[in-house]
Amino acid sequence: MHPSITTLLNGPKVIPVLVIEDPEDALPLARSLVDNGLSILEITLRSDAALNAIETIANQVEGAVVGVGSILTEAQLNAAQSAGGQFGVSPGVSFKLLQALEMSDWPFLPGAGSLSEMLTLRDAGFSQQKLFPAAVLGGISMLKAVAGPVGDISFCPTGGINPDNARDYLSQSNVFAIGGTWIAPLDLVRAKDWDEIGRRAAEAAMLGS
Template identity: 50%
Template sequence: MGDKTQVLISILKQQPVVPVLVIQDVASAVPLARALVAGGLKAIEITLRTPAALEAIRAVANEVDGAIPGAGTILNARQYQEAVDAGSQFIVSPGTTIELLDVARKSPVPLLPGAATASEVMSLREEGYQVLKFFPAEQAGGAAYLKSLSSPLAGMQFCPTGGITPANARDYLSLPNVICVGGSWVAPAALVEAGDWDGITRLAAEACLLAG
C-alpha cells in the first residue's frame, strides 16, 4: 500500500485541479486531453458514465504525451480491471465496497476511494489508505466539514469532488488536508462540442493558478 500511496500522491500533487470528464464521443478524447495537458493539467479522470469511456481512456493513454489518464465512477471489480487494461494509471470511486478494496489490494494501479463521513475515513485508514476522495463534497458538508476532520483525523488527505467551482475551489485548496480538488468546469460540454480546445487550455491554465 505504501508504494501505491506514494504513486497516487505524486500524481495528485502535480496540479490543484483534476479534470473530471464525461466523454460522449471517443473522437473528442485525444484533442480534449491534449488541450488540458497544454494548460498544465496532466492527470485526467475519465468517468465510466458513458459507453465511450474505456475507449477514451485507451486513446488518451496511447496518444497523448504527458497525460496521466485515470478512470472515475468505478463501482466494481470488473470495471476496475477494464479501466486498468485500457491504460488507467489511477482509479477513482464515488464510495467504497469490500469488492473494490479486494481488487485494489491485488492491482498495481492505485485506488482513490470515496468517503463522506468520519466513520468511512476511519475504516479506510484502517485499510492503509492515506488519500481519499471526499464526495459529494458540497452536498456532504463542504470545506467547513472537511476542515473539521483535519484535527481528529490528522494525516489523512483528500481530493474533494462534487460541486467544486472556481468560486469555491480555493476554500478547499487552502485546507491542510486537501491535496487537490476534482472539477468538471475546466472542460464544459459546450466547449467540447464546439471543439474549442484553445478555450479549454485557457481554463486549464486558470485552474493551475488556483494553487497560488
C-alpha cells in the same frame, strides 16, 4: 499502505473530471488540457466511449497522466487498468470493491462521505481519499471538522468545486488536490470548444501551482 496517489501528482493540484461521449473528442480534449497545464486527468466511466478514450489518450497524448473515475466494481477496476489507466477513482467503496482494491497494487483514490468510511478506508491502507460529494457534505466545514479526528488522512474534494471556491479548498491543510467538472463541462465538450476548455485549464493550473 496502498500506493500513494500523490506520487503521480506534480505541479498543479487540480484534476479535471471528464465525460467523453464521442471517441473523436478524446485527443483534442486531452491535448487542450495538458497543453494548458493540467496533466492529471480523470476520465469517468459514465459513457460507452470511456474505455476507448482512456486507451487513446494513454497511448497518444504525451504528458497525460490518465486516471479512471466512477469505478464501482471489480470488473470496471480490471477494465480500467487494461485500458491503460494509471490510477483509479471511485465515488465510494462497496465491500466487494474494497476486497478487490486490497488485492491490487494499482494507485487508487477511493471515495468517502463519512467518518466511518474514512476510518474503514484508512484501515485498508488508504491515507488519501476522495471527499464526495464535497459540497453536499459540508465542503470546507466538513474538511475542517475531520482534520482533528482523522488528521492523518488527506483528501481530494470533488463535487461542487468551482473557480469561486477552488482556492479556499486548496488552502486547507488536509487537501492535496481538488477535482471538478467546471474546466471541461459536457456542454463545452459536445460543442468541441477546445479553446474555451484550454482557457479554463490555464486558469485552473494557476490555482494549484
